Amino acid sequence: xxxxxxxxxxxxxxxxxxxxxxxxxxxxxxxxxxxxxxxxxxxxxxxxxxxxxxxxxxxxxxxxxxxxxxxxxxxxxxxxxxxxxxxxxxxxxxxxxxxxxxxxxxxxxxxxxxxxxxxxxxxxxxxxxxxxxxxxxxxxxxxxxxxxxxxxxxxxxxxxxxxxxxxxxxxxxxxxxxxxxxxxxxxxxxxxxxxxxxxxxxxxxxxxxxxxxxxxxxxxxxxxxxxxxxxxxxxxxxxxxxxxxxxxxxxxxxxxxxxxxxxxxxxxxxxxxxxxxxxxxxxxxxxxxxxxxxxxxxxxxxxxxxxxxxxxxxxxxxxxxxxxxxxxxxxxxxxxxxxxxx
Amino acid sequence: xxxxxxxxxxxxxxxxxxxxxxxxxxxxxxxxxxxxxxxxxxxxxxxxxxxxxxxxxxxxxxxxxxxxxxxxxxxxxxxxxxxxxxxxxxxxxxxxxxxxxxxxxxxxxxxxxxxxxxxxxxxxxxxxxxxxxxxxxxxxxxxxxxxxxxxxxxxxxxxxxxxxxxxxxxxxxxxxxxxxxxxxxxxxxxxxx
Numbered sequence: 001x002x003x004x005x006x007x008x009x010x011x012x013x014x015x016x017x018x019x020x021x022x023x024x025x026x027x028x029x030x031x032x033x034x035x036x037x038x039x040x041x042x043x044x045x046x047x048x049x050x051x052x053x054x055x056x057x058x059x060x061x062x063x064x065x066x067x068x069x070x071x072x073x074x075x076x077x078x079x080x081x082x083x084x085x086x087x088x089x090x091x092x093x094x095x096x097x098x099x100x101x102x103x104x105x106x107x108x109x110x111x112x113x114x115x116x117x118x119x120x121x122x123x124x125x126x127x128x129x130x131x132x133x134x135x136x137x138x139x140x141x142x143x144x145x146x147x148x149x150x151x152x153x154x155x156x157x158x159x160x161x162x163x164x165x166x167x168x169x170x171x172x173x174x175x176x177x178x179x180x181x182x183x184x185x186x187x188x189x190x191x192x193x194x195x196x197x198x199x200x201x202x203x204x205x206x207x208x209x210x211x212x213x214x215x216x217x218x219x220x221x222x223x224x225x226x227x228x229x230x231x232x233x234x235x236x237x238x239x240x241x242x243x244x245x246x247x248x249x250x251x252x253x254x255x256x257x258x259x260x261x262x263x264x265x266x267x268x269x270x271x272x273x274x275x276x277x278x279x280x281x282x283x284x285x286x287x288x289x290x291x292x293x294x295x296x297x298x299x300x301x302x303x304x305x306x307x308x309x310x311x312x313x314x315x316x317x318x319x320x321x322x323x324x325x326x327x328x329x330x331x332x333x334x335x336x337x338x339x340x341x342x
Numbered sequence: 343x344x345x346x347x348x349x350x351x352x353x354x355x356x357x358x359x360x361x362x363x364x365x366x367x368x369x370x371x372x373x374x375x376x377x378x379x380x381x382x383x384x385x386x387x388x389x390x391x392x393x394x395x396x397x398x399x400x401x402x403x404x405x406x407x408x409x410x411x412x413x414x415x416x417x418x419x420x421x422x423x424x425x426x427x428x429x430x431x432x433x434x435x436x437x438x439x440x441x442x443x444x445x446x447x448x449x450x451x452x453x454x455x456x457x458x459x460x461x462x463x464x465x466x467x468x469x470x471x472x473x474x475x476x477x478x479x480x481x482x483x484x485x486x487x488x489x490x491x492x493x494x495x496x497x498x499x500x501x502x503x504x505x506x507x508x509x510x511x512x513x514x515x516x517x518x519x520x521x522x523x524x525x526x527x528x529x530x531x532x533x534x535x
Contacts, residue, residue: 039431067429079428118474125472200510236469238510240503241461243469266468268506270461271499277464304468306460309434341431 035071040064041341045129047334065096077101096152109161117157120168120193121206122234122247124151126281127266128300129316129337133285134249134260147174147228147253149208153189164198174210174225187212187225200238207231227254241268241277260285275306279316294324312339418443418489421481423520428476430467437463440481440488447489454498458488462505480514487514 043063065083072078081096099115118124126132138148155172174187188211195204210228217223229252236245248261264281281300286293302316314337320330421443427433437459445455462484466477484505491501508514 037427037429037432039429041430067431069427069429069432081428123473127468127472199512236473238465238469240507240510243465268461268464270464270502274457275460275464277468279468304464306464309438309457309460309463310431341434 036069038066038068039341040066041339043340044338046336072100075103075105077103099157107160109159109166111159113157113159114155116152116154117170117172118152119150119172119189119191119208120157120159120170121149121191121208121230122193122204122232122249123236123245126262127243127264127279128281128302129314129335130281130298130300130318130333132247132260132262132281133283133296133298134247134251134258134262137258137260137285137287147210147225147251149230149249149251150174155188161197164196166193166195166197166204168193168195174212187214187228189228195234202234202236204234205231206234223256224254228252241270242266256288258285258287260287273305277304278302279304292324294326295322296324296329297321310341313337314339418482418485418519421485423482424478424480424515426476426478428471428474430471433466433471433477433479434463436479436481440485444485444488444492447485447492449492449495450489454492455488458498458502459484459505461502462509465506465509478515480517480520483514483517483519486517486519 041064043065045061045063063083065081068078068080070078078100080098082098083094083096095116097116097118099113099117101111101113103111122135124135135149135151153170153172154175155170157168157170157172159168160166168191170191172189172191174189189208190211191206191208193204193206195202208228208230210226212226214225215222216225230249232247232249234245234247236243242265244263244265246261246263248259250257250259260283262281262283264279266280267278269276269278279300279302281298283296283298283300285296287296297320299319299321300316302314304315305313307313314335316333316335316337318333318335320332322329421440422436425436427436441455441457441459444450444458445452470477487505487508488501491504496504514520
């Protein structure tokens, strides 16, 4: 046989085999997910914990999380992230996420969620143990907390993406998540984020508009909590071992403006020691009160080391600076953390 | 590369229907890649093999490709094509599965594969999951990249770094290894296909 004949024979021999492979793997080309997955983690924190609400808490000495992800019929999905902690506040671990999600068949990345969902405003958890001030602050708290850019709220949300662009919209209740109920007559927020994500770079703009008629009288003025707007800009760039990002937020509460931003970065030092990464965050919050503007700044440096795949050790130092002494902010904190996932 | 290989490579690649054989063939102790999914420079070894032997070998290899097994019993097809999750513990289990499969690939062993995906896991947990985004994994593609880089003699640290870079550039989703109908392609080096 000459070479051409051999190739022809080879080609025709491959065709049925290829058909067999295609037939055998027809169900194997899409997503391959189990119908039910669960997991959990437990975190231990020690040292000078900052547990005062509103100042970038690190949480209590013990926190637990339990995750459950279950596929349901007709493109529905149930997801829950619940936990416990001994510093349960209005926004502490407890009810992190609990929702039912519907993914439209045929659409690549379109879904609608209902339940206790994450607010689509910027990004959420920082790389560090302590949370960003502007996201943890309960504004206007001379007597009580009025407003917070909460992590989670009850409501409905929508997510879609077209190419590198993504959009999130949500309409949520402003009730805190430690109350596992929907308060009647509470104010609501409409939140949206338009983002761009491509090749390790992401950027987004967020907007929040408050609704409702909650007027609260403070010592010096009357504040309409229905008249709240907030906008934010978030950026993040990841290149190999290096990730750098940040977020800036402006909150306007009935004419009183507060603004803040944070910059954070992480560097994976696995080439030096497997599982070691350095973390850093610089946090600034300008808060406009009935009196003067208060300035809070925090510098955080930390290291996280993976002892095993499921066990992380954290060491973090926070240094606070402020022109206005308030309880729960100031000085320095040394925090140790241990996180085990199962 | 011998003329036969060049002809096969050009002809079959143009058809886009080339048979998928997931692993490099070993001829005379050398790692040899089939055109279209391997490294062309290494194909000079094929020239040492008689053309009849090559044809026979290909025909023998094609049917086992249905199960995508290898002589060592490694089976990339046991790994799912794609998973997305927001559960950290589940993510870790899947990455451990990838390492288990990768450890049996040519020029890999358990020690080299152990925790090779840890930087990727840390990136996913610290950056992706903390941003309320699901971690989208392509286990088959990840294992294939590990195997190919190991065959090229890349160090463990460098492979671990590459796994993160490919994820950041969304390179796994475009790899043909995810589509058994199209076979295994070369690593894209981060480029979108």
